Amino acid sequence: MTANRAGSGEGKKLGNTLLREVKVEEAVGLALAHDLTQILPGRFKGRLFRKGHRVTEEDIPKLKDIGKEHLYVMELAEGDLHEDDAALRMAAALAGENLTYGEPHEGKVALKSAIHGLAQVAKPVVDRINAIGDIALATVLNHLVVREGESIAATRAIPLVVPEAKVAEVERIASEYREREGSAPLAVRPMRKLRAGLLTTGSEVFHGRIQDKFGPAVVRKLAEYGSEVAEQRFAPDDRETIVGHIHYFLEQGYDMILVTGGMSVDPDDRTPGAIADAGTDIVSYGTPMLPGSMLLFGYLKGVPIFGLPGCVMHDPYTSFDVLLPRVLAGDVIGREDIVGMGYGGLHRS
Numbered sequence: 399m400t401a402n403r404a405g406s407g408e409g410k411k412l413g414n415t416l417l418r419e420v421k422v423e424e425a426v427g428l429a430l431a432h433d434l435t436q437i438l439p440g441r442f443k444g445r446l447f448r449k450g451h452r453v454t455e456e457d458i459p460k461l462k463d464i465g466k467e468h469l470y471v472m473e474l475a476e477g478d479l480h481e482d483d484a485a486l487r488m489a490a491a492l493a494g495e496n497l498t499y500g501e502p503h504e505g506k507v508a509l510k511s512a513i514h515g516l517a518q519v520a521k522p523v524v525d526r527i528n529a530i531g532d533i534a535l536a537t538v539l540n541h542l543v544v545r546e547g548e549s550i551a552a553t554r555a556i557p558l559v560v561p562e563a564k565v566a567e568v569e570r571i572a573s574e575y576r577e578r579e580g581s582a583p584l585a586v587r588p589m590r591k592l593r594a595g596l597l598t599t600g601s602e603v604f605h606g607r608i609q610d611k612f613g614p615a616v617v618r619k620l621a622e623y624g625s626e627v628a629e630q631r632f633a634p635d636d637r638e639t640i641v642g643h644i645h646y647f648l649e650q651g652y653d654m655i656l657v658t659g660g661m662s663v664d665p666d667d668r669t670p671g672a673i674a675d676a677g678t679d680i681v682s683y684g685t686p687m688l689p690g691s692m693l694l695f696g697y698l699k700g701v702p703i704f705g706l707p708g709c710v711m712h713d714p715y716t717s718f719d720v721l722l723p724r725v726l727a728g729d730v731i732g733r734e735d736i737v738g739m740g741y742g743g744l745h746r747s
């Protein structure tokens with residue numbers, strides 16, 4: 399099987415597809431069977447030559463510079479798929495709402511978010527697809543906040559050629575999921591713009607002993623996710639006063655109520671008790687995540703209410719950054735959502 403039209407090199411079979419090796423010096427005029435990658439550490443990693451490019455005399459030194467002594471000539475068999483086509487078909491099968499993808503690069507297709515939103519990744523689907531073998535689907539974690547243009551997933555075939563049946567299996571798994579769930583296995587959900595009432599507790603702040611640093615931190619945080627603090631009020635560490643302000647916010651019709659400070663174990667930490675007294679259905683006081691373990695979440699007449707511990711003022715990423723985007727995306731948070739936050743929930747600074 400060594401004879402070939404370029405006159406040199408080895409041949410091998412991948413499935414029923416024939417791949418013949420041709421020395422680069424003898425490849426002038428032949429079309430490349432796949433993209434060729436150059437890596438210059440710290441400077442560049444990407445496609446140097448595109449699939450289908452016809453090799454010219456001038457290309458030979460460039461090919462040698464990236465370590466290519468031989469190139470493949472491919473005769474694709476019936477029932478086999480080129481890596482680019484496999485990656486593209488998988489992307490099409492999986493992509494849902496607010497995702498875009500372009501042409502394959504080096505056998506890979508990236509699925510990018512068209513909006514600032516919440517990544518929706520069906521983990522069981524991802525696992526089933528990756529169990530098939532010879533194909534790969536890599537994703538971000540479910541519920542990650544992504545910006546416009548950021549990738550949430552990428553598809554790729556591992557060998558240069560894969561059996562079409564494996565890609566058809568991906569398509570079957572994806573369409574089964576769509577039918578059952580009414581949405582695609584991969585999508586990005588938009589976050590609603592909510593108006594929040596913010597109550598800052600703490601006698602030291604209320605009496606002016608120290609300046610409020612929590613309010614500005616929460617205002618910034620909400621703005622980051624496209625929402626706003628409609629009104630901020632202040633209260634000393636007094637349970638009844640706190641309850642009164644919470645009821646005031648409810649009457650104002652704000653979409654969300656945030657109460658800061660007084661969330662831990664001191665006698666002056668009145669906030670959890672006051673939130674309960676206000677009539678809140680508490681989903682959880684305490685989240686298995688650090689920082690943000692003392693966070694409280696519940697619903698008061700259907701309005702989401704958070705008790706925010708001191709770390710939210712101080713740490714850039716806390717349990718608030720996990721739950722807030724989900725509330726903004728319209729999820730109703732249950733006990734099981736809180737329970738699930740512990741695994742991977744230790745964020746070391």
Ligand SMILES: Nc1nc2c(c(=O)[nH]1)N[C@H]1C(S)=C(S)[C@@H](COP(=O)(O)OP(=O)(O)OC[C@H]3O[C@@H](n4cnc5c(N)ncnc54)[C@H](O)[C@@H]3O)O[C@H]1N2
Nearest residue numbers: 600603609610611612659660661662663667692707708709
């Ligand atoms: N023995 C324990 N100590 C702590 C625990 C615990 O479980 N056992 N939990 C820790 C965690 S987690 C957090 S977070 C912090 C803070 O919890 P709190 O929400 O109760 O915070 P405060 O006691 O109200 O305040 C802490 C600190 O921050 C200052 N502060 C509060 N609000 C403002 C504001 N609006 N502007 C500026 N500074 C503010 C306050 O004066 C205190 O110095 O507790 C851990 N400790």
Ligand code: MOO
Nearest residue numbers: 690691692707709
């Ligand atoms: O809630 Mo503290 O809420 O873990 O740092």
